[in-house]
Amino acid sequence: MQTELSNALGVEHAVFGFTPFPAVAAAITRAGGFGVLGAVRYTAPGELARDLDWMQAHTDGLPYGLDVVMPATKVEGVTEADVEAMIPEEHRRYVEGLLDTYDVPPLAAGEASGWRITGWMEQVARGQLDVAFDYPIALLANALGSPPPDVIARAHDHGVRVAALAGSPRHALHHKAAGIDVVVAQGYEAGGHTGEIATMVLTPEVVAAVDPLPVLAAGGIGTGEQIAAGLALGAQGVWLGSIWLTTEEADLHSRRLTAKLLAAGPGDTVRSRALTGKPARQLRTAWTDAWDDPDGPGTLPMPLQGLLVAEANSRIQRHEVEPLLGTPVGQIVGRMTSERSVQAVFDDLTRGFERAIDRINRIAGRA
Numbered sequence: 001m002q003t004e005l006s007n008a009l010g011v012e013h014a015v016f017g018f019t020p021f022p023a024v025a026a027a028i029t030r031a032g033g034f035g036v037l038g039a040v041r042y043t044a045p046g047e048l049a050r051d052l053d054w055m056q057a058h059t060d061g062l063p064y065g066l067d068v069v070m071p072a073t074k075v076e077g078v079t080e081a082d083v084e085a086m087i088p089e090e091h092r093r094y095v096e097g098l099l100d101t102y103d104v105p106p107l108a109a110g111e112a113s114g115w116r117i118t119g120w121m122e123q124v125a126r127g128q129l130d131v132a133f134d135y136p137i138a139l140l141a142n143a144l145g146s147p148p149p150d151v152i153a154r155a156h157d158h159g160v161r162v163a164a165l166a167g168s169p170r171h172a173l174h175h176k177a178a179g180i181d182v183v184v185a186q187g188y189e190a191g192g193h194t195g196e197i198a199t200m201v202l203t204p205e206v207v208a209a210v211d212p213l214p215v216l217a218a219g220g221i222g223t224g225e226q227i228a229a230g231l232a233l234g235a236q237g238v239w240l241g242s243i244w245l246t247t248e249e250a251d252l253h254s255r256r257l258t259a260k261l262l263a264a265g266p267g268d269t270v271r272s273r274a275l276t277g278k279p280a281r282q283l284r285t286a287w288t289d290a291w292d293d294p295d296g297p298g299t300l301p302m303p304l305q306g307l308l309v310a311e312a313n314s315r316i317q318r319h320e321v322e323p324l325l326g327t328p329v330g331q332i333v334g335r336m337t338s339e340r341s342v343q344a345v346f347d348d349l350t351r352g353f354e355r356a357i358d359r360i361n362r363i364a365g366r367a
Protein backbone atom coordinates (compact mmCIF):
# COMPACT_ATOMS: atom_id res chain seq x y z
CA MET A 1 0.00 0.00 0.00
CA GLN A 2 2.50 2.56 -1.19
CA THR A 3 1.78 5.83 -2.93
CA GLU A 4 3.73 8.96 -3.77
CA LEU A 5 2.52 10.52 -0.51
CA SER A 6 3.39 7.56 1.72
CA ASN A 7 6.82 7.38 0.09
CA ALA A 8 7.37 11.12 0.60
CA LEU A 9 6.45 10.74 4.28
CA GLY A 10 8.57 7.61 4.64
CA VAL A 11 5.80 5.25 5.76
CA GLU A 12 5.35 1.64 4.67
CA HIS A 13 1.56 1.77 4.19
CA ALA A 14 -0.56 4.70 3.00
CA VAL A 15 -2.86 4.18 5.99
CA PHE A 16 -3.34 7.23 8.21
CA GLY A 17 -4.93 6.68 11.61
CA PHE A 18 -6.60 9.49 13.55
CA THR A 19 -6.96 8.81 17.28
CA PRO A 20 -7.24 10.76 20.52
CA PHE A 21 -5.00 8.16 22.26
CA PRO A 22 -1.18 8.44 22.15
CA ALA A 23 -0.76 4.67 22.64
CA VAL A 24 -2.92 4.02 19.57
CA ALA A 25 -1.21 6.69 17.45
CA ALA A 26 2.23 5.29 18.32
CA ALA A 27 1.09 1.72 17.59
CA ILE A 28 -0.28 2.76 14.17
CA THR A 29 3.07 4.32 13.30
CA ARG A 30 4.99 1.28 14.57
CA ALA A 31 2.73 -1.00 12.49
CA GLY A 32 3.86 0.81 9.32
CA GLY A 33 1.03 3.35 9.04
CA PHE A 34 0.96 7.02 9.96
CA GLY A 35 -0.44 7.75 13.44
CA VAL A 36 -2.12 11.13 13.96
CA LEU A 37 -2.79 12.23 17.54
CA GLY A 38 -5.95 14.31 18.07
CA ALA A 39 -5.07 17.29 20.26
CA VAL A 40 -8.52 18.75 20.88
CA ARG A 41 -8.74 17.30 24.42
CA TYR A 42 -5.49 18.89 25.56
CA THR A 43 -6.24 22.23 27.19
CA ALA A 44 -3.02 22.28 29.26
CA PRO A 45 0.10 22.56 27.07
CA GLY A 46 2.09 20.55 29.66
CA GLU A 47 -0.16 17.51 29.12
CA LEU A 48 0.32 17.62 25.36
CA ALA A 49 4.11 17.92 25.83
CA ARG A 50 4.06 14.90 28.19
CA ASP A 51 2.17 12.78 25.63
CA LEU A 52 4.31 13.92 22.69
CA ASP A 53 7.41 13.01 24.75
CA TRP A 54 5.85 9.58 25.19
CA MET A 55 5.03 9.32 21.45
CA GLN A 56 8.58 10.31 20.59
CA ALA A 57 9.91 7.54 22.83
CA HIS A 58 7.56 4.90 21.40
CA THR A 59 7.63 5.45 17.63
CA ASP A 60 11.16 4.18 16.84
CA GLY A 61 12.02 7.36 14.93
CA LEU A 62 9.13 6.76 12.50
CA PRO A 63 6.86 9.63 11.40
CA TYR A 64 3.62 10.71 13.09
CA GLY A 65 1.34 13.75 13.03
CA LEU A 66 -0.90 15.95 15.13
CA ASP A 67 -4.52 17.04 14.53
CA VAL A 68 -5.84 20.32 15.93
CA VAL A 69 -9.23 21.98 15.68
CA MET A 70 -8.52 25.54 14.68
CA PRO A 71 -11.12 27.90 13.18
CA ALA A 72 -9.98 29.87 10.13
CA THR A 73 -11.65 33.06 11.31
CA LYS A 74 -10.41 34.74 14.45
CA VAL A 75 -12.79 35.95 17.17
CA GLU A 76 -10.88 38.56 19.17
CA GLY A 77 -11.00 38.76 22.94
CA VAL A 78 -13.76 36.20 23.61
CA THR A 79 -13.16 34.06 26.69
CA GLU A 80 -14.73 30.76 27.72
CA ALA A 81 -16.66 32.68 30.42
CA ASP A 82 -18.12 35.03 27.76
CA VAL A 83 -19.32 32.03 25.80
CA GLU A 84 -20.75 30.35 28.94
CA ALA A 85 -22.77 33.52 29.64
CA MET A 86 -24.53 33.17 26.26
CA ILE A 87 -26.12 29.80 27.16
CA PRO A 88 -29.90 30.18 27.80
CA GLU A 89 -31.34 29.04 31.16
CA GLU A 90 -33.90 26.85 29.35
CA HIS A 91 -31.09 24.72 27.93
CA ARG A 92 -29.34 24.43 31.29
CA ARG A 93 -32.62 23.27 32.86
CA TYR A 94 -33.10 20.70 30.06
CA VAL A 95 -29.66 19.20 30.76
CA GLU A 96 -30.41 19.04 34.50
CA GLY A 97 -33.78 17.39 33.76
CA LEU A 98 -32.15 14.70 31.60
CA LEU A 99 -29.50 14.01 34.23
CA ASP A 100 -32.25 13.68 36.87
CA THR A 101 -34.39 11.42 34.67
CA TYR A 102 -31.50 8.99 34.24
CA ASP A 103 -30.23 9.32 37.85
CA VAL A 104 -26.79 10.48 36.76
CA PRO A 105 -24.72 11.09 39.92
CA PRO A 106 -22.60 14.25 40.20
CA LEU A 107 -18.82 14.22 39.83
CA ALA A 108 -16.95 13.65 43.09
CA ALA A 109 -15.79 16.78 44.95
CA GLY A 110 -12.68 18.16 43.27
CA GLU A 111 -13.15 15.93 40.19
CA ALA A 112 -12.74 18.17 37.17
CA SER A 113 -15.09 18.00 34.22
CA GLY A 114 -12.78 16.54 31.59
CA TRP A 115 -14.23 16.94 28.13
CA ARG A 116 -14.87 20.65 27.66
CA ILE A 117 -14.20 20.79 23.94
CA THR A 118 -12.35 24.05 24.28
CA GLY A 119 -9.55 22.87 21.98
CA TRP A 120 -11.55 24.46 19.15
CA MET A 121 -10.82 27.89 20.64
CA GLU A 122 -8.08 29.54 18.68
CA GLN A 123 -5.98 30.51 21.70
CA VAL A 124 -6.07 26.93 22.99
CA ALA A 125 -5.14 25.49 19.58
CA ARG A 126 -2.32 28.03 19.26
CA GLY A 127 -1.00 26.89 22.65
CA GLN A 128 -1.02 23.32 21.31
CA LEU A 129 0.95 24.41 18.24
CA ASP A 130 3.57 26.17 20.37
CA VAL A 131 4.18 22.77 21.96
CA ALA A 132 3.84 20.70 18.77
CA PHE A 133 6.49 22.52 16.74
CA ASP A 134 9.09 21.52 19.35
CA TYR A 135 8.54 17.90 18.21
CA PRO A 136 9.42 16.32 14.84
CA ILE A 137 5.79 16.01 13.69
CA ALA A 138 5.57 15.26 9.97
CA LEU A 139 1.98 16.40 9.43
CA LEU A 140 -0.32 18.95 11.01
CA ALA A 141 -4.02 18.29 10.30
CA ASN A 142 -6.92 20.63 10.95
CA ALA A 143 -10.49 19.52 11.48
CA LEU A 144 -12.78 22.47 10.86
CA GLY A 145 -11.62 24.40 7.81
CA SER A 146 -8.19 25.59 6.68
CA PRO A 147 -5.94 26.81 9.48
CA PRO A 148 -5.10 30.55 9.45
CA PRO A 149 -2.39 31.59 6.92
CA ASP A 150 0.27 32.27 9.59
CA VAL A 151 -0.18 28.74 10.98
CA ILE A 152 0.25 27.21 7.51
CA ALA A 153 3.36 29.36 6.99
CA ARG A 154 4.74 28.37 10.40
CA ALA A 155 4.21 24.68 9.67
CA HIS A 156 5.95 25.01 6.30
CA ASP A 157 8.87 26.84 7.96
CA HIS A 158 9.24 23.79 10.21
CA GLY A 159 9.08 21.45 7.20
CA VAL A 160 5.67 20.15 8.34
CA ARG A 161 3.02 19.28 5.72
CA VAL A 162 -0.47 20.63 6.44
CA ALA A 163 -3.63 18.56 5.94
CA ALA A 164 -7.26 19.63 6.28
CA LEU A 165 -10.52 17.70 6.32
CA ALA A 166 -13.09 18.46 3.63
CA GLY A 167 -16.70 17.30 3.41
CA SER A 168 -17.36 18.75 -0.06
CA PRO A 169 -15.43 19.65 -3.23
CA ARG A 170 -16.05 23.33 -2.34
CA HIS A 171 -14.26 22.91 1.03
CA ALA A 172 -11.45 21.10 -0.73
CA LEU A 173 -10.96 23.92 -3.25
CA HIS A 174 -10.84 26.38 -0.38
CA HIS A 175 -8.07 24.32 1.25
CA LYS A 176 -6.12 24.24 -2.00
CA ALA A 177 -6.37 28.03 -2.34
CA ALA A 178 -5.21 28.39 1.28
CA GLY A 179 -2.00 26.46 0.58
CA ILE A 180 -2.88 23.12 2.19
CA ASP A 181 -0.66 20.18 1.16
CA VAL A 182 -2.99 17.20 1.72
CA VAL A 183 -6.80 17.11 1.61
CA VAL A 184 -8.69 14.53 3.66
CA ALA A 185 -11.97 13.85 1.83
CA GLN A 186 -14.19 12.78 4.70
CA GLY A 187 -17.56 11.31 3.82
CA TYR A 188 -20.96 11.26 5.49
CA GLU A 189 -20.49 7.80 7.02
CA ALA A 190 -17.48 8.90 9.09
CA GLY A 191 -17.37 9.24 12.86
CA GLY A 192 -17.11 12.82 14.15
CA HIS A 193 -18.11 16.00 12.30
CA THR A 194 -19.27 15.18 8.80
CA GLY A 195 -20.88 16.72 5.76
CA GLU A 196 -23.64 15.15 3.68
CA ILE A 197 -21.74 13.52 0.81
CA ALA A 198 -20.79 9.85 1.02
CA THR A 199 -17.11 8.83 0.68
CA MET A 200 -17.77 6.90 -2.56
CA VAL A 201 -19.04 10.08 -4.24
CA LEU A 202 -16.85 12.60 -2.42
CA THR A 203 -13.42 11.06 -2.95
CA PRO A 204 -13.21 11.17 -6.78
CA GLU A 205 -14.80 14.63 -6.84
CA VAL A 206 -12.22 15.99 -4.38
CA VAL A 207 -9.40 14.22 -6.24
CA ALA A 208 -10.49 15.94 -9.47
CA ALA A 209 -11.07 19.30 -7.77
CA VAL A 210 -7.66 19.66 -6.07
CA ASP A 211 -5.47 17.82 -8.61
CA PRO A 212 -2.44 17.51 -8.28
CA LEU A 213 -2.70 17.74 -4.46
CA PRO A 214 -2.77 14.35 -2.73
CA VAL A 215 -6.12 13.30 -1.24
CA LEU A 216 -6.82 10.82 1.56
CA ALA A 217 -10.17 9.01 1.53
CA ALA A 218 -11.93 8.97 4.92
CA GLY A 219 -15.24 7.74 6.25
CA GLY A 220 -16.52 4.18 6.38
CA ILE A 221 -13.11 2.57 5.85
CA GLY A 222 -12.33 -0.31 8.18
CA THR A 223 -11.29 -3.20 5.94
CA GLY A 224 -8.52 -3.76 3.39
CA GLU A 225 -11.15 -4.06 0.67
CA GLN A 226 -12.40 -0.59 1.55
CA ILE A 227 -8.80 0.71 1.46
CA ALA A 228 -8.46 -0.73 -2.06
CA ALA A 229 -11.71 1.04 -3.01
CA GLY A 230 -10.43 4.40 -1.69
CA LEU A 231 -7.16 4.04 -3.59
CA ALA A 232 -9.04 2.95 -6.73
CA LEU A 233 -11.02 6.20 -6.52
CA GLY A 234 -7.79 8.15 -6.86
CA ALA A 235 -6.84 8.75 -3.23
CA GLN A 236 -3.16 8.60 -2.27
CA GLY A 237 -4.03 7.02 1.05
CA VAL A 238 -6.82 6.40 3.52
CA TRP A 239 -7.60 8.08 6.87
CA LEU A 240 -9.29 5.88 9.47
CA GLY A 241 -10.71 7.04 12.81
CA SER A 242 -13.44 4.79 14.23
CA ILE A 243 -11.76 1.42 13.79
CA TRP A 244 -9.11 2.18 16.45
CA LEU A 245 -11.66 2.88 19.20
CA THR A 246 -12.01 -0.80 20.09
CA THR A 247 -8.31 -1.65 19.91
CA GLU A 248 -6.55 -2.91 23.03
CA GLU A 249 -4.40 0.23 23.12
CA ALA A 250 -7.41 2.59 23.20
CA ASP A 251 -8.35 4.04 26.56
CA LEU A 252 -12.09 4.71 26.52
CA HIS A 253 -12.23 4.51 30.35
CA SER A 254 -15.44 2.50 30.14
CA ARG A 255 -15.90 -1.23 29.60
CA ARG A 256 -19.59 -0.57 29.03
CA LEU A 257 -18.87 1.84 26.20
CA THR A 258 -16.49 -0.64 24.58
CA ALA A 259 -19.20 -3.33 24.89
CA LYS A 260 -21.75 -0.98 23.30
CA LEU A 261 -19.41 -0.31 20.36
CA LEU A 262 -18.69 -4.02 19.87
CA ALA A 263 -22.45 -4.79 19.84
CA ALA A 264 -23.49 -1.89 17.56
CA GLY A 265 -24.46 -2.39 13.93
CA PRO A 266 -23.96 -0.01 11.00
CA GLY A 267 -27.41 1.52 11.60
CA ASP A 268 -26.76 2.38 15.25
CA THR A 269 -25.12 5.76 14.66
CA VAL A 270 -26.73 9.14 14.09
CA ARG A 271 -25.49 12.45 12.73
CA SER A 272 -26.43 14.77 15.58
CA ARG A 273 -25.61 18.23 16.90
CA ALA A 274 -25.90 17.00 20.51
CA LEU A 275 -22.17 16.95 21.23
CA THR A 276 -20.79 20.17 19.77
CA GLY A 277 -23.59 22.04 17.99
CA LYS A 278 -22.32 20.93 14.55
CA PRO A 279 -23.50 17.66 12.96
CA ALA A 280 -21.22 14.87 14.19
CA ARG A 281 -21.77 11.15 13.67
CA GLN A 282 -21.91 9.24 16.95
CA LEU A 283 -23.57 6.27 18.62
CA ARG A 284 -27.30 6.81 18.81
CA THR A 285 -28.30 6.99 22.49
CA ALA A 286 -31.12 8.28 24.67
CA TRP A 287 -29.00 11.46 24.93
CA THR A 288 -28.89 12.09 21.15
CA ASP A 289 -32.61 11.21 20.93
CA ALA A 290 -33.38 13.82 23.62
CA TRP A 291 -31.60 16.55 21.63
CA ASP A 292 -33.41 15.55 18.43
CA ASP A 293 -36.78 15.49 20.25
CA PRO A 294 -39.11 18.10 18.64
CA ASP A 295 -40.58 18.76 22.12
CA GLY A 296 -37.15 19.66 23.55
CA PRO A 297 -35.33 23.00 23.17
CA GLY A 298 -33.03 21.63 20.42
CA THR A 299 -29.28 22.16 20.30
CA LEU A 300 -27.32 25.41 20.48
CA PRO A 301 -24.78 26.43 17.84
CA MET A 302 -21.10 25.59 18.22
CA PRO A 303 -19.38 26.37 20.61
CA LEU A 304 -22.30 26.90 23.03
CA GLN A 305 -23.59 23.31 22.84
CA GLY A 306 -20.15 21.86 23.63
CA LEU A 307 -19.82 23.96 26.75
CA LEU A 308 -23.45 23.33 27.76
CA VAL A 309 -23.06 19.55 27.78
CA ALA A 310 -19.41 19.24 28.84
CA GLU A 311 -19.96 18.48 32.51
CA ALA A 312 -23.01 16.32 31.82
CA ASN A 313 -20.97 14.21 29.40
CA SER A 314 -18.21 13.81 31.98
CA ARG A 315 -20.80 12.63 34.53
CA ILE A 316 -22.35 10.19 32.06
CA GLN A 317 -18.94 8.78 31.11
CA ARG A 318 -17.59 8.71 34.68
CA HIS A 319 -20.61 6.78 35.97
CA GLU A 320 -21.09 4.77 32.76
CA VAL A 321 -24.83 5.55 32.59
CA GLU A 322 -25.77 2.94 30.00
CA PRO A 323 -28.69 4.55 28.09
CA LEU A 324 -26.83 7.85 27.67
CA LEU A 325 -23.34 6.50 27.10
CA GLY A 326 -21.96 7.30 23.65
CA THR A 327 -19.00 8.48 21.58
CA PRO A 328 -18.35 9.79 18.09
CA VAL A 329 -18.11 6.76 15.81
CA GLY A 330 -18.89 6.06 12.17
CA GLN A 331 -21.04 3.51 10.38
CA ILE A 332 -18.04 1.17 10.23
CA VAL A 333 -18.85 0.41 13.89
CA GLY A 334 -20.72 -2.64 12.57
CA ARG A 335 -17.35 -4.20 11.64
CA MET A 336 -15.85 -3.51 15.06
CA THR A 337 -16.81 -6.81 16.65
CA SER A 338 -13.81 -7.78 18.79
CA GLU A 339 -11.09 -6.06 20.79
CA ARG A 340 -7.77 -6.50 19.00
CA SER A 341 -4.34 -4.93 19.06
CA VAL A 342 -3.57 -2.18 16.55
CA GLN A 343 -1.07 -4.57 14.94
CA ALA A 344 -3.81 -7.23 14.53
CA VAL A 345 -6.10 -4.63 12.90
CA PHE A 346 -3.26 -3.67 10.58
CA ASP A 347 -2.55 -7.29 9.64
CA ASP A 348 -6.23 -7.68 8.77
CA LEU A 349 -6.19 -4.50 6.67
CA THR A 350 -3.16 -5.74 4.75
CA ARG A 351 -4.70 -9.17 4.11
CA GLY A 352 -8.01 -7.65 3.00
CA PHE A 353 -6.20 -5.28 0.64
CA GLU A 354 -4.35 -8.20 -0.94
CA ARG A 355 -7.62 -10.15 -1.31
CA ALA A 356 -9.20 -7.16 -3.06
CA ILE A 357 -6.28 -6.77 -5.45
CA ASP A 358 -6.33 -10.51 -6.28
CA ARG A 359 -10.06 -10.35 -6.91
CA ILE A 360 -9.81 -7.30 -9.18
CA ASN A 361 -6.88 -8.89 -11.04
CA ARG A 362 -8.98 -12.02 -11.62
CA ILE A 363 -11.93 -9.93 -12.80
CA ALA A 364 -9.65 -7.99 -15.12
CA GLY A 365 -8.24 -11.29 -16.46
CA ARG A 366 -4.72 -10.54 -15.18
CA ALA A 367 -4.37 -13.30 -12.56
Ligand SMILES: Cc1cc2nc3c(=O)[nH]c(=O)nc-3n(C[C@H](O)[C@H](O)[C@H](O)COP(=O)(O)O)c2cc1C
Pocket residue numbers: 018020038039040067068069141142143144165186189190191192193218219220221239240241242243327328329330331332
Ligand atom coordinates in the same frame (compact mmCIF):
# COMPACT_ATOMS: atom_id res chain seq x y z
C1 LIG B 1 -13.92 9.45 18.42
C2 LIG B 1 -13.61 10.32 17.23
C3 LIG B 1 -13.13 11.61 17.44
C4 LIG B 1 -12.80 12.42 16.35
N1 LIG B 1 -12.28 13.65 16.58
C5 LIG B 1 -11.73 14.34 15.55
C6 LIG B 1 -10.94 15.52 15.79
O1 LIG B 1 -10.77 15.95 16.93
N2 LIG B 1 -10.36 16.10 14.72
C7 LIG B 1 -10.49 15.60 13.44
O2 LIG B 1 -9.89 16.15 12.51
N3 LIG B 1 -11.26 14.53 13.18
C8 LIG B 1 -11.85 13.87 14.21
N4 LIG B 1 -12.57 12.73 13.95
C9 LIG B 1 -12.77 12.28 12.54
C10 LIG B 1 -11.56 11.46 12.07
O3 LIG B 1 -10.44 12.30 11.87
C11 LIG B 1 -11.82 10.75 10.75
O4 LIG B 1 -11.98 11.68 9.72
C12 LIG B 1 -13.02 9.82 10.75
O5 LIG B 1 -13.06 9.05 11.92
C13 LIG B 1 -12.95 8.91 9.51
O6 LIG B 1 -14.09 8.13 9.35
P1 LIG B 1 -14.32 6.72 10.13
O7 LIG B 1 -14.75 7.11 11.50
O8 LIG B 1 -15.39 6.08 9.33
O9 LIG B 1 -13.01 5.98 10.10
C14 LIG B 1 -12.97 11.93 15.02
C15 LIG B 1 -13.49 10.65 14.82
C16 LIG B 1 -13.81 9.84 15.90
C17 LIG B 1 -14.36 8.45 15.65
